[in-house]
Amino acid sequence: MAANTISITVKIWRQSDPNSTGSFENHRLEDINTDMSFLEMLDVLNERLTLSGGEPVAFDHDCREGICGMCGAVVNGIAHGPERETTLCQLHMRHFRNGETIAIEPFRARAFPPIKDLIIDRSSFDHIITAGGYVSMNTGSAQDGNTIPVAQDKAEQAMDAAACIGCGACVAACPNAAAMLFVGAKVSQFALLPQGEPERKKRALAMVEAMDKAGFGNCGNERECENVCPKGISIRNIARLNREYIRAAFTAD
Ligand code: FES
Structure with missing residues (x-):
């Protein structure tokens, strides 16, 4: 194992549709580069699942820069994971230990019904x-930037x-x-x-x-x-x- 890689087990929530029960699924991932973001680690998992004929894990993301608010999951019991003021897409694998089991599940709330795997309806x-x-704004000519103190x-x-x-x-x-x-x-x-x-x-x-x-x-x-x-x-x-x-x-x- 290279110095900047870790091997982990992800215990990840799988739910095929809003009406199915859902359950955790375990996957062993070797040689995960610690410079990867959490979502890149999920990309690796999905690539391996796809190549082996499995169904990739559905998860939301867009900017991957901590701007859009699309990403999100509960990681080891904490929304967006263990780092403070960090979105899931900005969380890096260096914050996890070699050999660690990482539990990943969707945000859960009655007002956020599940759609599939980690995707919820917000x-x-x-x-x-x-x-x-x-x-409300008056339309027409553009207003001077400093006219409202x-x-x-x-x-x-x-x-x-x-x-x-x-x-x-x-x-x-x-x-x-x-x-x-x-x-x-x-x-x-x-x-x-x-x-x-x-x-x-x-x-x-x-x-x-x-x-x-x-x-x-x-x-x-x-x-x-x-x-x-x-x-x-x-x-x-x-x-x-x-x-x-x-x-x-x-x-x-
Ligand atoms: S993907 Fe945009 S904030 Fe995480």
């Missing part, structure tokens, strides 16, 4: 965004909230399968800026309503969401969501 997040994740601290907080990539790890890690870190980030990024003011109340009410309708639970202050978030989104955004919701519920027209 369209509930899309429904929440559709409910209020937008701002924004305080530096507010801009920083809004940008931090806007870093959410909507991967769903917060939901998978929460004992209540709550989506409040996600919704808190999406409400905050607009509530903190003057551009978000016109729909501010309507947005908080509509996004929380869509969240409840999708079947997500409520925040129990466990902070598991914050711990697994690959973008370091703070639970302060959940506190802001609660404030925005209460303010809107009492003062909405």
Whole structure:
């Protein structure tokens, strides 16, 4: 075995369709280069499965740069794996030991129904965004970039909230399968800026309503969401969501 390779066993969730039961399957992988990303390791597994006439493991991915939020799985019990503020596609095999058994399963939540293997249906997040994740703008001539003053601290907080990539790890890690870190980030990024003011109340009410309708639970202050978030989104955004919701519920027209 070369110095920069490890041999591992992956214990991976297989489920052929939304209605089948699913179970773990074990595969031994020799000579995995530790410079590979986790998804590249899955590519190797799939290549071997395909060459041996097996069915490749279905998993979501797109950018593989930690930007799009498509990837995600629970690795050894932790959403996106053992490295903090790291998406699954940015996790590298050097963080695993030679001889280790790695358990890989999909994000599990009632609002994220399974599709196949590691792929889940996260369209509930899309429904929440559709409910209020937008701002109204006057159309016509382009506006000068600096005509709307924004305080530096507010801009920083809004940008931090806007870093959410909507991967769903917060939901998978929460004992209540709550989506409040996600919704808190999406409400905050607009509530903190003057551009978000016109729909501010309507947005908080509509996004929380869509969240409840999708079947997500409520925040129990466990902070598991914050711990697994690959973008370091703070639970302060959940506190802001609660404030925005209460303010809107009492003062909405
Ligand atoms: S594939 Fe885009 S964030 Fe991982």
